[in-house]
Amino acid sequence: MIYHKNFQLLILLLVVGAMLISCSKPPADQDRIVVATSILPLMDFARQVGGDRVDAFAIVPPGVNPHIFELTPEILIKTSRAKLLILNGIGLEFWADDLISNLQQSDIVVIETSKGVEVLEADDHTGGNPHIWLDPVIAMHQVRQICAGLCRVDSIHADYYRTREARYIADLQKLDEEIRMEIAGWRSRAFICFHPSWRYFAESYGLVQAAVIEKHPGFEPNPKDVAEIIRVAQEIKARAIFAEKQFPVKISQAIAAECNIHVIRLDPLGSDAEQFNYIQLLKENVRQMALALK
Numbered sequence: 001m002i003y004h005k006n007f008q009l010l011i012l013l014l015v016v017g018a019m020l021i022s023c024s025k026p027p028a029d030q031d032r033i034v035v036a037t038s039i040l041p042l043m044d045f046a047r048q049v050g051g052d053r054v055d056a057f058a059i060v061p062p063g064v065n066p067h068i069f070e071l072t073p074e075i076l077i078k079t080s081r082a083k084l085l086i087l088n089g090i091g092l093e094f095w096a097d098d099l100i101s102n103l104q105q106s107d108i109v110v111i112e113t114s115k116g117v118e119v120l121e122a123d124d125h126t127g128g129n130p131h132i133w134l135d136p137v138i139a140m141h142q143v144r145q146i147c148a149g150l151c152r153v154d155s156i157h158a159d160y161y162r163t164r165e166a167r168y169i170a171d172l173q174k175l176d177e178e179i180r181m182e183i184a185g186w187r188s189r190a191f192i193c194f195h196p197s198w199r200y201f202a203e204s205y206g207l208v209q210a211a212v213i214e215k216h217p218g219f220e221p222n223p224k225d226v227a228e229i230i231r232v233a234q235e236i237k238a239r240a241i242f243a244e245k246q247f248p249v250k251i252s253q254a255i256a257a258e259c260n261i262h263v264i265r266l267d268p269l270g271s272d273a274e275q276f277n278y279i280q281l282l283k284e285n286v287r288q289m290a291l292a293l294k
């Protein structure tokens with residue numbers, strides 16, 4: 001009988017010990033929460049908040065223009081493992097309904113991180129400009145939405161997510177201050193862009209988007225449009241055209257040559273999924289802008 005009691009105690013100790021070990025070590029790959037996000041910046045936000053508890057990926061691959069992106073069967077298979085789907089919203093994921101209706105799992109939680117953001121209207125995007133993530137202050141809002149989503153699907157680890165969220169928001173606040181200080185010293189504020197990705201950024205930091213080359217996706221300006229853009233560029237003394245890695249650059253180069261100004265090839269989305277880091281991406285873009293505007 002005594003032996004039996006000790007044996008029970010031993011089993012209990014082993015079970016408790018195993019539980020303690022499983023709590024302190026990082027979860028195995030199969031225990032991680034799979035998080036599908038639309039674009040690399042949102043993937044990074046999910047990784048920053050989720051740490052080693054999440055396995056986050058981006059649906060739109062690096063180098064692809066999200067405005068003309070098409071779903072593939074591979075994406076459907078990959079996303080069918082996800083518990084959480086993180087979207088930007090404002091029409092960026094025009095394919096989202098299609099994706100969700102084709103998923104096997106009916107309980108996937110969908111978070112639209114633009115909810116509550118004041119949308120800038122009236123440009124070449126139908127339904128408002130979706131490029132909110134390029135303003136670090138709005139990015140903080142998106143991070144909070146992502147944290148709320150993670151806490152919903154994995155409430156046991158809510159404290160873990162909230163601690164990491166607070167730390168990352170502090171990093172974004174520091175980034176915001178650094179950008180503000182850097183741009184305050186620039187002698188020029190006006191730019192022309194190929195595609196209006198930097199509108200929220202410009203509004204936040206006092207830059208002026210004076211003209212847009214591509215009036216709607218796939219649009220090629222005619223000679224009259226080009227003449228008008230050149231006139232505006234000269235009138236406002238624009239010092240740069242912001243082109244983008246995900247868009248053609250030829251027209252920007254032609255207009256820049258005509259005005260004798262720089263083409264700055266910015267990257268609003270990142271070009272490497274594994275090495276991707278939102279804060280580094282923003283810093284690199286600001287460094288590029290400074291080459292023309294400082």
Ligand SMILES: [Zn+2]
Binds near residue numbers: 067125130131195197
């Ligand atoms: Zn766009």
